């Protein structure tokens with residue numbers, strides 16, 4: 127499938143940033159999965175790195191492939207993090223959290239010297255907001271928090287937003303690795319992502335939101351023949 131090839135080619139290009147001796151943050155999702163596969167192949171061939179996972183899903187993949195993981199508490203420096211994204215704008219700002227891993231993803235990306243995003247061209251947008259913005263909230267008081275989040279969206283110039291509690295196909299609530307819930311905020315168009323990010327962070331009960339503003343330094347967009355690298 128073209129889309130899979132585009133993702134894989136983005137991951138191949140990201141391998142250029144990997145160096146022996148690095149501590150590397152491993153992202154979550156179908157694109158990041160390609161990167162973990164490639165890294166595992168290099169490790170089998172003698173590459174020496176230590177990794178830290180952004181989700182239980184990635185931990186399982188890494189462990190199954192023999193990728194060495196270390197607990198976050200033992201990490202004093204993360205040289206590189208490679209992760210996917212749900213949307214990427216022209217300034218390198220992102221929406222993440224489609225896989226419900228945004229909290230650990232943001233902690234690890236923010237603690238890294240260099241965040242590289244890998245994506246296929248469908249993730250590129252002129253303005254963030256078509257993809258529903260994930261917001262992680264504490265289970266305690268989540269109905270009130272959802273209302274406050276709605277108010278923040280309206281105050282941020284979003285017309286007729288919709289805030290939905292994320293559920294699984296069987297109707298059960300999605301619970302994150304941090305034991306929280308996810309609100310998916312249907313915005314269509316976010317006029318000022320930076321202002322919205324600041325407002326959301328101020329809502330009690332919001333643990334983290336999926337707007338990654340000014341965090342990614344390199345965006346790699348895969349195509350069928352290779353990849354294009356954008357630096358910010």
Ligand code: 5RP
Nearest residue numbers: 155156157210223224225227
């Ligand atoms: C998980 C994420 C993922 O990086 C994002 O959803 C992209 O996933 P995929 O590569 O499968 O399209 O933010 O929380």
